[in-house]
Amino acid sequence: MxxxxxxxxxxxxxxxxxxxxxxxxxxxxxxxxxxxxxxxxxxxxxxxxxxxxxxxxxxxxxxxxxxxxxxxxxxxxxxxxxxxxxxxxxxxxxxxxxxxxxxxxxxxxxxxxxxxxxxxxxxxxxxxxxDTIEEARLRDRIQDKQQVEKETKLTSNDSSILKNSISIPESFQLQVNEICERVKKFLEDDQMEDVVIERLNAFQRKIIYQELKANFDKSILVETKLVSNEKRNLVVTRRTSEEEIVKKLEESHAKEWEELEAAVGxxxxxxxxxxxxxxxxxxxxxxxxxxxxxxxxxxxxxxxxxxxxxxxxxxxxxxxxxxxxxxxxxxxxxxxxxxxxxxxxxxxxxxxxxxxxxxxxxxxxxxxxxxxxxxxxxxxxxxxxxxxxxxxxxxxxxxxxxxxxxxxxxxxxxxxxxxxxxxxxxxxxxxxxxxxxxxIDGSDPKPSRDHVFHVKFPKSWVRSDVTDLFEPYGGVGFIAFIDDISAYVSLKQHSQAAFVTSSLCKPQIHYKVTPYWESKGIDVNKTSNDVSMNQATPKAEINPRNDTVQLHKSHDSSSERKGGVKRKLSERSDNDSSEPVKNKSDEDVQKDEPFKSEKRKKKKEKKLSQPSVDEIVITDIVKKSKKGKKSKGVFEVSENWE
Incomplete structure (x- = not known):
């Protein structure tokens, strides 16, 4: 509804x-x-x-x-x-x-x-x-305003008015005199219920209020009434008993609180x-x-x-x-x-x-x-x-x-x-x-970014130029363009990251390749373990490592397959960074590619069959059956579940 x-x-x-x-x-x-x-x-x-x-x-x-x-x-x-x-x-x-x-x-x-x-x-x-902060500000403002109204309407403060009086502009003096004369006639005529003073701006209303209080304070009440969002009138009524004044004030204040509730909505x-x-x-x-x-x-x-x-x-x-x-x-x-x-x-x-x-x-x-x-x-x-x-x-x-x-x-x-x-x-x-x-509860997952590089290139380059640059290193898994001259590029074969670092991350004429964290200005060796979040996380009520589930494999993984070997985050980073860094030039790498031995081909196929770094494994909800057997449901059973 x-x-x-x-x-x-x-x-x-x-x-x-x-x-x-x-x-x-x-x-x-x-x-x-x-x-x-x-x-x-x-x-x-x-x-x-x-x-x-x-x-x-x-x-x-x-x-x-x-x-x-x-x-x-x-x-x-x-x-x-x-x-x-x-x-x-x-x-x-x-x-x-x-x-x-x-x-x-x-x-x-x-x-x-x-x-x-x-x-x-x-x-x-x-x-x-x-929001709560704005509501508190409005509430304090209404309370202060109502307190001032109680003090001014229930007591007479002629001396304070005269002490803080505003000088009347000469151009406005005639209108002030006319309004005071209207109020005087109103007090003499018992048939009149009130005097409504219209078409005044905020400054003029303040002057009129000042002059009426100075001349008729013990006989009248002066109120500002909202006619519309932009129009306000001064209304002058006769001062009655203190009980009547209090009643009117309470009604006016109750309406203001209702308006605040509508604003909070x-x-x-x-x-x-x-x-x-x-x-x-x-x-x-x-x-x-x-x-x-x-x-x-x-x-x-x-x-x-x-x-x-x-x-x-x-x-x-x-x-x-x-x-x-x-x-x-x-x-x-x-x-x-x-x-x-x-x-x-x-x-x-x-x-x-x-x-x-x-x-x-x-x-x-x-x-x-x-x-x-x-x-x-x-x-x-x-x-x-x-x-x-x-x-x-x-x-x-x-x-x-x-x-x-x-x-x-x-x-x-x-x-x-x-x-x-x-x-x-x-x-x-x-x-x-x-x-x-x-x-929300604890640290975020920390996927590897060792296989991701920031690339700056000429504006004339297209996607194929970027993919060609990384083709000798197993090809590109995913390209995330930042603008016309830069992008983040992930490798299809994560183990080739060391070769890219040693070969492409050198001063070049037409392009510049930088490791992901270096492009962010972060020294991974000196930062805390959680490089994805540079601020302290709140105390977690639930250990996220025990409560999360395996996510979809990333689109930049080395191959598409169902299932796959599950590995913990700590194991994964060690295995994927074990490839030694070889100091080969770009020219040597390109010469070697067309003449790979059968042994190299088999080794590459073996690497492709291994699970991707981007498959995050997190222990699902786990539970032993009463017989001590593993559950056959969709959740993985762990002997370490507490």
Whole structure:
């Protein structure tokens, strides 16, 4: 259902009740743009990706927030869901509220328009919001203002007014005299209820207020009333009893607090999602998470480690279904991983979707599964949650030994089956590398970059010129162009990195080849072990090395194969760097290539058959069966599981 500023506060109690009753929540967002720059490179570290995404989150608006609540109903043996599409627009509800400036990306606006996004509803009826820092500033300002009003309206301060009086401009003196005469006649005429003074700017209102207080302070009350966002009038009424003054002040102050609540708006619900502690699910949810934090909670920190700490504080459990379906557990089941394709795949064999029904409770409702309103945030959130329900059912059938015990067979944050996938955000811009994700709890994976080189070349060069340069060294695995004159290049055969370093990384006339870390200005021998993150990470509640899963093989690996030998990260780096460095010139290498012996060919074939460096192996959830045998499910069993 659509939720706007006109029905948000009416529905809020029911939505909060649905959150409390749910087993997990699913979210989705629509934005005015995705990326303000094309600066993210395939080989960027998670810390570098965060900096780029942070900039985009500040530039663009989150204009639609989708939320679906899911709960398991044992009586009907089905999942009940309620779905909401919130239109968001940060209008300045208060005079002192921020007047936000934002950008739009033409491709994003065009995309939303093609999918029938209602921009009129957004700008006319969007729900406002502010973050916690801005809310605190507005709250303090209102409290200070109200305190001053109590002091000035309940007491007479003629001396202070005269002491701090403003000189009246000569051009305005006549109008001041006329207004004072109107107020004098008003006090003499009991039939008049008030005097409304219009068409004054802020400076003029201050002068009039000063003169009226100086001349009629014990007889009148002077208030500023907002007529529209830009128009304010002074209203003069008779001073009555102190009780009546207090009552009017209380009514006025209560209205100001209501206006503040309207300004906070959707942030109230975002904070309810956070405080609920529920599992929050999304599909490729990095931008959803960043915008949610930045818009409703706190500006995104500059330090990467602080971002992880802040995210862990706001969301106790996150699950990115894009990360989930990219793991080796599911890679052969999903030919395509966009949201609609994922839902289609999970709707057929080998998945067996459980029964899903719309929750019938009060004013709440949901999307029918057959409606297919993709790119409407509420529907996308529902489809994400429905897909996870099918995936979880598949995991339970494949891992019968792991569903015993409290909550293990329940789709929630405490389920042991979901533990390997929690708090890992997929980085779609770096999906070709071996570790395209952010580990919220602890250190990120540290894939090797020894086989990656930064290349500068003439503007006249094309892709084939770059590939020809590395052809004598086993060829190119992947090229990530930075601009017209530079690129990152990974080798197809990682063991050839030493030869490239000794041969190509020398002063050249037409090009310059530099090892990856050297191009970043990082001395690997002097830095800490985690070169991908130059800031301290927060204390991890879960050891990521025990909770992660094997990811897809990178596209720049030496060969395509199913399965393959699994190796730990420490073992992998040692094996792949064992090739001795040989001081051969470029000319010698090129002469040797056409005349390789049969023995060299066999040796090369043997290397090609070995697993790629970019296959990250991480221990999955593991468990022995009661008989001490290894599980036959999709998860690997380890004798070291604690």
């Amino acid at each position: 659509d939720v706007t500023r006109h029905n948000f506060f009416e529905l809020l109690p029911e939505i909060e009740a649905a959150i409390d009753a749910s087993d997990f929540l699913s979210i989705d967002g629509e934005f005015t743009g995705l990326s303000s720059t094309n600066a993210i490179n395939t080989f960027d570290t998670p810390a570098e990706c965060y900096q780029h995404f942070k900039t985009s989150s500040k530039d663009f608006l989150l204009i639609q927030f989708g939320l679906s609540t899911f709960r398991w109903d044992a009586k009907s043996q089905s999942y009940k869901h309620s779905d909401f599409t919130f239109f968001l627009f940060p209008r300045p509800q208060l005079k002192s509220a921020p007047d936000k400036v934002f950008s739009c990306q033409s491709s994003s606006i065009d995309f939303l328009s093609k999918h029938k996004f209602d921009f009129n509803k957004l700008f006319y009826d969007g729900i406002s919001y502010v 959707f942030s109230l619900l975002a904070r309810k999602i956070s405080s609920s502690g529920k599992l929050v699910v999304g599909h490729c949810m990095i931008l959803d998470v960043l915008h949610t934090i930045h818009d409703f909670f706190h500006p995104l920190p500059d330090v990467y480690g602080d971002f992880k700490s802040l995210t862990s504080h706001i969301f106790s459990s996150l699950l990115d279904t894009m990360f989930m379906v990219k793991t080796n557990t599911f890679k052969e089941l999903f030919l395509s991983v966009d949201l609609s394709s994922m839902f289609e795949t999970t709707s057929q064999d080998p998945f067996k979707p459980p029964k899903i029904e719309i929750e019938q409770r009060g004013n709440l409702t949901g999307y029918p599964i057959e409606k297919k309103e993709f790119h409407m945030a509420g529907y996308d959130a529902f489809i994400t949650g429905a897909s996870l329900v099918s995936i979880f059912d598949y995991l339970k059938r494949k891992n019968p030994f792991d569903v015993t015990g409290i909550d293990n067979d329940k789709l929630c944050a405490r389920s042991k089956l979901l533990k390997p996938f929690l708090n890992k955000l997929f980085l779609y811009k770096t999906s070709f590398q071996a570790s395209p994700c952010i580990y």
